[in-house]
Amino acid sequence: MNALIVDDERSIREGLAKVLKRMGHEPVTMDSGAKAVECFEAGNFDIVFLDLKMPGIDGMETLTRLRDADPEVIIVIITGYPSVETVLKAFRLGAYDYMPKPFSPQEVRIITARAEERRRLRFENEHLRRQLRAVKSDSFYISKSPAMREINNFIEKVARTDGNVLITGESGTGKEVAARIIYKLSSRKDHEFVAVDCSTLAEPLLESELFGHVKGAFTGATAPKRGLFELADGGTFFLDEIGNLSLGIQAKLLRVIQQREIKPVGGETVKQVDARIIAATNADLGEAIRAGRFREDLYYRLSVLPLHLPPLRERPEDIPDLARMFVQKHSSKTRKVFKEITPAFLAVLSGYDFPGNIRELDNIIQRAVVIEDSPSLTPSSLPAYLLKNKPSEQKRFPTLLELERDHIALVLRACDNQKSKAAAILGIDRKTLYRKMIEFGME
Numbered sequence: 001m002n003a004l005i006v007d008d009e010r011s012i013r014e015g016l017a018k019v020l021k022r023m024g025h026e027p028v029t030m031d032s033g034a035k036a037v038e039c040f041e042a043g044n045f046d047i048v049f050l051d052l053k054m055p056g057i058d059g060m061e062t063l064t065r066l067r068d069a070d071p072e073v074i075i076v077i078i079t080g081y082p083s084v085e086t087v088l089k090a091f092r093l094g095a096y097d098y099m100p101k102p103f104s105p106q107e108v109r110i111i112t113a114r115a116e117e118r119r120r121l122r123f124e125n126e127h128l129r130r131q132l133r134a135v136k137s138d139s140f141y142i143s144k145s146p147a148m149r150e151i152n153n154f155i156e157k158v159a160r161t162d163g164n165v166l167i168t169g170e171s172g173t174g175k176e177v178a179a180r181i182i183y184k185l186s187s188r189k190d191h192e193f194v195a196v197d198c199s200t201l202a203e204p205l206l207e208s209e210l211f212g213h214v215k216g217a218f219t220g221a222t223a224p225k226r227g228l229f230e231l232a233d234g235g236t237f238f239l240d241e242i243g244n245l246s247l248g249i250q251a252k253l254l255r256v257i258q259q260r261e262i263k264p265v266g267g268e269t270v271k272q273v274d275a276r277i278i279a280a281t282n283a284d285l286g287e288a289i290r291a292g293r294f295r296e297d298l299y300y301r302l303s304v305l306p307l308h309l310p311p312l313r314e315r316p317e318d319i320p321d322l323a324r325m326f327v328q329k330h331s332s333k334t335r336k337v338f339k340e341i342t343p344a345f346l347a348v349l350s351g352y353d354f355p356g357n358i359r360e361l362d363n364i365i366q367r368a369v370v371i372e373d374s375p376s377l378t379p380s381s382l383p384a385y386l387l388k389n390k391p392s393e394q395k396r397f398p399t400l401l402e403l404e405r406d407h408i409a410l411v412l413r414a415c416d417n418q419k420s421k422a423a424a425i426l427g428i429d430r431k432t433l434y435r436k437m438i439e440f441g442m443e
Helices: 010-022 033-042 059-069 084-092 105-136 146-159 175-184 203-211 247-259 285-290 296-302 316-334 343-350 357-371 400-414 419-426 430-439
Strands: 002-006 026-030 047-051 074-079 097-100 165-168 193-197 236-240 276-281 305-308
Touching: 002 010, 002 033, 010 026, 010 105, 026 033, 033 047, 033 059, 047 059, 047 105, 059 074, 059 084, 059 430, 074 084, 074 105, 097 105, 146 175, 146 305, 165 175, 175 193, 175 236, 175 276, 193 203, 203 247, 247 296, 285 296, 316 343, 316 357, 400 419, 400 430, 419 430
Parallel strands: 002 026, 002 047, 047 074, 074 097, 165 276, 165 305, 193 236, 236 276
Antiparallel strands: none
């Protein structure tokens, strides 16, 4: 760990630095609170050993400034006057621990080891939070519509179970994205996620892909091949466009669900498999069942947990935030910076029906980001066919939360992401800035 030692006594600074170096840490020493704050803001420190009794800026004031600069820093108070009142005040201001003078090398090692463990746990927890934020940064979680909020809650509940899921919805609504979120939040996330589009392969090839084959099973089968179900063992198998399966493949899929076993094409030996099935379709399976094209028993086996995704035209309130997300995604890839996404740009998008749903919006934003050379996205950045679609005459004003989020992002960019400088410009402390960044999903 990088350690900052702040004490006006030279012997204390040098003695403590010597112990920390022996433990493999990198100490920096300062003899005053003012120098310590300046050094801390310019550097990157994991732990601070801070004396309370110093001339000029005392330890309590220094402690407050250091915590404002970085709310996560570990601060250990060192003092020759360890009164209960003083220690409690330091703890209230955010101190982690204290060492009374004189202290032994063993005391330093014990406190530093505890601080290292706390730091490790904090990083592990932050890593887990980042994983969840990464999942929740997906388009499903960027939603103001009540319907999508219910879907988000449903997905989180479904992920904790092991039942089969049937996802329905128009093309482009994000059925595979929903399947991957369920997988990422499930207990099977450490195993494979295998996806296959049932509409892209003819029946003989699809059967071989799903269940594998033995050598000599058909012309060209010169070697045995493992099927995708076998690869998905222990994990999740996503079957897209399930309505395109032939009745013959449907019967074999039903056996997989009921018996949890597969038989390779041309083989006699069955293999046990344990894969959670998530199926998806944009077809009306009810009509397919009535027409005799889809097995009713398979339908009920697949739709233990049914999930329907609404088209984008039914939740236009989500379009502006989705558009901002896609601008960030594609501008990052193209290394472009847009200082403004104009209200008129968002108004045109909000007035369009999006027959291709979220996928179409993503493609439109990608095109706009690529062709636009100015620092602003305006209606002229959009395809001509969108401009013929007149948005509502009623002007949409951004909410206060949207204004606050966009202003914080603007100041952070202007400060090259220097949190202390940005907080000063915004007129808030660094701790408040961190909290707001977490609330708005900023990294």
